[in-house]
Amino acid sequence: MSPTTTPRTLLSTALGIALLAFMLFPVYWMVNVSLQGGSTAASSTFFPTDITLDGYRTAIQDQTGNLLTSIVVALGAVVVSLAVATPAAYALSRFRLRGMGIFLFALLLAQMIPGIVIANSLYTLFNDLGLLNSYPGLILANATHGIPFAILIMSAFMRSIPPALTEAARVDGASHFRAFWSIIVPVSKNSLITAGLFCFLFAWSDFMFGLTLTTGADIKPVTLGIYDYLQGNVQSWGPVMATAVLSSVPAIVLLVLAQRYIAAGAMGGAVK
Amino acid sequence: MTTTLAAGPRGAAAPPSSPPPTRRRARRRELTAQWLFLVPAIAYVLIFFGYPIVKNLVMGFQDYSVRTFVTGEAPWVGLANYAEVVSSGIFRTTVVNTALFTLGSIAGQFVIGLLFALFFKRRFPLNNVLRSLLLLPWLLPMIAGSAVWRWILDQDGGILNETLQGIGLIDDPIRWLTSPDIALVAVILVNVWVGIPFNMTLLYSGLQNIPDELYEAGALDGATGWKAFWYITWPNLRSVVNVVLVLGVIYTLKVLDIILGLTGGGPANATQTLATDSYRRSFQEFSFGTGAAVSNVLIVVSLVFAVVYLRANRRAEEE
Structure with missing residues (x-):
């Protein structure tokens, strides 16, 4: 049911577009400057009149390895997060076990622990285990961004699945795992996608663990690639903005293609 | 376990x-x-x-430093780390900065987020599309946002100063990120930009949960416009407001990327917060003991707000 179009509603639409344009100006600016290539620290023009891909050429030269690292780490974090979170969400939604309330409470608190606290301790732990500057280390650490969120959002969904669905299978002799794997997981597909998307975005955007748990140039996420540019006096903003655009592609693509999952996750993030 | x-x-x-x-x-x-x-x-x-x-x-109770990584020894030092942290001149600065950064960010995010939520409660074409595109600043990697803002706020070539000078609002460029008096304001501004979508989304869903009948009944009693907001919207939104505010505080206390990307904690520690100071001590000075002491302060503050959150959340669910 789309709202009726009257001059009044059209005025609201116009105002809404203006608000959006204002809020997204920095994103426009990022794209705009990225297309002005080598423009030195002199000011950028308002529109990219002389479009050049020099900025992207430099960015790809500098950052391809880092982008690949980010992809591997983010996908790894999604796999680890869902593997850990989905069964737990099922248990929380179905079983009544002692101590589950405490676990739920711990999950809520876990979401609130400042990342620097975790980084401080993980650095020393990973140093002992030889996990600094490694993919497994980054993947495991980045799963912290998503696991509590994924458990909470998926168990909220699974609670809405009628128990009769699994009970029938259980009566027929299916194990809990079977009921979980062949009934709950397919039925919960949408909430798994939402959780997975956010785990990906959280890990992809991670800065804290990339900053603290990697020290060399070999394994470095693209967020740290951007940070490296910002460390010194930036001489040329084209490549920096081109890298920023490349690092923003997943968020933009997912927001456009997977809008309803993103909207579901954004709501579920806090009001459970 | x-x-x-x-x-x-x-x-x-x-x-x-x-x-x-x-x-x-x-x-x-x-x-x-x-x-x-x-x-x-x-x-x-x-x-x-x-x-x-x-x-x-x-x-926090150990002398945990570079030497520890070589010898494996971290001597017990009691409260020495805390004493060092509290007596260092920077501690006062970081506490004040953290408080200002948090209060300023929350106030800005919340007020603007609420205005946006109220605006999008109206029904008009493209409402849904515009509202979800507004999530973008929140979904982008924060460090990418910091990078573009760093260029927007640049003293000499940045578009903000150029625009303000162009329309004659200011004569001399403002040193957004390099003046100790202004840098914190600039950092807050950017954090507000990041936080608006989150506030708007939660408040919008809260507004959607207020039954239309309440407004219809209120309108009969003459409660429209401001009155409707004050007597119907606000009381019914209170529990969601509590949750949004407390979550905002908890998330703002954690912020590291925005500050490190924009100012690195400078100039002259003007934007150094508890979080960035803990990072600086542990990972730049390799004094993990004092770094842990600072982040323990951060844990305590976060936990206090976490408890407030859980109570607010329970109230929100009960209603």
Whole structure:
């Protein structure tokens, strides 16, 4: 049911577009400057009149390895997060076990622990285990961004699945795992996608663990690639903005293609 | 972990009317099967959330430095780290900055987020599309946002100063990120930009949950416009407002990327917060002991707000 179009509603639409344009100006600016290539620290023009891909050429030269690292780490974090979170969400939604309330409470608190606290301790732990500057280390650490969120959002969904669905299978002799794997997981597909998307975005955007748990140039996420540019006096903003655009592609693509999952996750993030 | 796990079987050990052994065994097997679903998550939470908190508390009492990584020794120093942190001149600055950064960010995000939410409560074409595109600043990697803002706020070539000068609002360029008096304001501004979508989304969903009948009944009594907001919207939104505000505080206390990307904590520590100071001590000076002490202060502050959050959230659910 789309709202009726009257001059009044059209005025609201116009105002809404203006608000959006204002809020997204920095994103426009990022794209705009990225297309002005080598423009030195002199000011950028308002529109990219002389479009050049020099900025992207430099960015790809500098950052391809880092982008690949980010992809591997983010996908790894999604796999680890869902593997850990989905069964737990099922248990929380179905079983009544002692101590589950405490676990739920711990999950809520876990979401609130400042990342620097975790980084401080993980650095020393990973140093002992030889996990600094490694993919497994980054993947495991980045799963912290998503696991509590994924458990909470998926168990909220699974609670809405009628128990009769699994009970029938259980009566027929299916194990809990079977009921979980062949009934709950397919039925919960949408909430798994939402959780997975956010785990990906959280890990992809991670800065804290990339900053603290990697020290060399070999394994470095693209967020740290951007940070490296910002460390010194930036001489040329084209490549920096081109890298920023490349690092923003997943968020933009997912927001456009997977809008309803993103909207579901954004709501579920806090009001459970 | 073992104690938690043991709670399951033990809980089943003494059922009211002791059933025959086979049934008891079946019951135990059932409980074990149920717990297995939770084992990976419990293990993960213990290692990646539980251990760091304990380790951090312990490190706060140790001389944990570069030498520790070589010799493996971290001598116990009691409260020396805390004494050093509190007596250092920077501590006062970081506490004040953290408070200002948090208050300023929350105030800006909340007020603008609420205005946006109220605006999008109207029904008009493209409402949904525009509202979800507004999430973008929140979904982008924060460091990418910091990068573009760093260029927008640049003193000499930045578009903000150029625009302000162009329309004659200012004569000389403002040193947004390099003046100790202004840098914190600039950092807050950027954090507000990042936080608006989150505030708007939660407040919007709160507004959607207020039944239309309330407004219809209110309108009959003459409550429209401002009055409707004050007597109907605000009281009904209060519980969501509490949740949004407390979550905002908790998330703002954590912020690191925006500050490191924009100012690196400078100029002259003008934007150094507890979080960035903990990072600086641990990872730039390799004084993990004092870094842990600072982040323990951060844990305590966060936990206080976390408890407030959980209570606010419970109230929100009860209503």
